[in-house]
Amino acid sequence: MKKHFGEQARSPRELIIKDWKESVFISPSNVAELTEYQLFGSPFLRAGYFDNRLYFTSTETAVDTPGHIQGALSAARRTADQISKLQN
Numbered sequence: 002m003k004k005h006f007g008e009q010a011r012s013p014r015e016l017i018i019k020d021w022k023e024s025v026f027i028s029p030s031n032v033a034e035l036t037e038y039q040l041f042g043s044p045f046l047r048a049g050y051f052d053n054r055l056y057f058t059s060t061e062t063a064v065d066t067p068g069h070i071q072g073a074l075s076a077a078r079r080t081a082d083q084i085s086k087l088q089n
Contacts, residue, residue, distance in 0.1 A: 041067030047079065053087055056080045 063072030
């Protein structure tokens with residue numbers, strides 16, 4: 002952390018935990034449970050764009066466990082693998 006954000010990053014003053022389900026911009030008020038995971042994982046979101054210089058990598062792009070932290074980690078791993086293959 003220090004390398005990227007300086008000495009102050011070694012001693013945070015507070016920890017903020019945000020439940021995004023409470024945000025009106027993220028979770029519509031008329032949706033009780035956001036469990037329609039079949040809407041996630043579009044192959045168009047998993048492709049590379051602009052000659053493979055732009056990738057969308059988030060839980061919404063995951064094909065396994067989308068909408069969860071595991072999906073975000075899976076998507077990150079997938080994108081890292083895609084980039085690694087281009088460099089070899």
